[in-house]
Amino acid sequence: MTTPVTIVGAGLGGLTAARVLHVNGIAATVYEAEPSAETRTQGGQLDIHPEDGQRALKAAGLYERFQSIIHVGGDALRVLGRDGAVLVEQPDGADSGGRPEVLRGRLRQILLDSLPDDAVRWGCKVASARSLGDGAHELTFTDGTTTTTELLVGADGAWSRVRPLLSTATPEYVGMSYVEMYLHDVDARHPAVAETVGGGAMYAPAPGKGILAHREQGHVIHTYVALRRSLAWMAAVDATEPATAIARVAAEFDKWAPELTALITDGFTVGGVAPVVRPLFT
Known part of the structure; x- marks a missing residue:
């Protein structure tokens, strides 16, 4: 199989990249190791900054939908001592810089819903990636199947199978x-x-x-x-x-x-x- 643009990882980064490409008329295929979107919870809340996360959501045409899932009040902050005494208290919105909180899972679902049904291939765990020259790459999956791509994007986290193509660094x-x-x-x-x-x-x-x-x-x-x-x-x-x-x-x-x-x-x-x-x- 050959796909023009391949993204490894259906987290927020990979899905946002796929959505921005989609709204610009460029098809991308996302490969995700987990068998489905419901396999596990997606962690806690994220504060979405204007200069990067909000900018990306605007480019993806999803800014209004993002606003609908904001946790109102989630910006409030307090710091306590081990005795439970309040040391610092900051109300919602104070000095937050406009970084509202949203649940990762809800944001991920908005991104998934915005893509074509066949954009994400679930249960496809990448075992290795290699260069074929002239910008092309081949992915090998743990079931032995392969795919080639003209443009490869690694969005598969700390233990990325794509990173070794660029760096010898390993997580510590x-x-x-x-x-x-x-x-x-x-x-x-x-x-x-x-x-x-x-x-x-x-x-x-x-x-x-x-x-x-x-x-x-x-x-x-x-x-x-x-x-x-x-x-x-x-x-x-x-x-x-x-x-x-x-x-x-x-x-x-x-x-x-x-x-x-x-x-x-x-x-x-x-x-x-x-x-x-x-x-x-x-």
């Missing part, structure tokens, strides 16, 4: 990982936590660790627990044993305010959803 662990979890129906079930986080983002930093939470639409609080630990230590935060994993993480925040540690402990005990470890790589 920065020594910090996030443990991701959620609280649902927070105003009814977790009023003290909801009050602590507020209407936007909440940061409770400390040396080598921290609790970061963001209020999302639909009475949801999305939490990232930051820990400066080795990959081996983080591997013991085992999603197949979520209660043990949560206890291991919560122990790192001994003597912190209960309304902060509840973001960790209640993330499993009430919702029953296992935590997800996300190591950070350069």
Whole structure:
């Protein structure tokens, strides 16, 4: 198979590129390793800046649809001490520079809906890419099939299969990982936590660790627990044993305010959803 323009990765970057090409009359095929758009959640909220993200959405003809999914109030910010005391309070819109918050998943769906039905090929995991000369490239997928393209765009993240064509650089662990979890129906079930986080983002930093939470639409609080630990230590935060994993993480925040540690402990005990470890790589 040969396609004029091939994009590897159906994340926000790859889909935006495909949409901008589409509105300019240039067809592109996007290959994505995941089997469908519903395979997993797409992470938390993004603040979309005027100089890049908003500019790209305007070029894609999707700016008005983007405005319809903005989380009003999501720009609010507070910084807390480990005792729960408010150290910094910034209301929604103050000094934000016009960077509204939106959910990644909702923005991704807008992009998917704006493309032709056959633009994204799901379940196509790239194993390798090689140059054929004169700007052409060949992709080999994990099922053994191949495709050639006149223009190749790599939008496949830190572990890109396209990057080796340009650089020998490989991702390196920065020594910090996030443990991701959620609280649902927070105003009814977790009023003290909801009050602590507020209407936007909440940061409770400390040396080598921290609790970061963001209020999302639909009475949801999305939490990232930051820990400066080795990959081996983080591997013991085992999603197949979520209660043990949560206890291991919560122990790192001994003597912190209960309304902060509840973001960790209640993330499993009430919702029953296992935590997800996300190591950070350069």
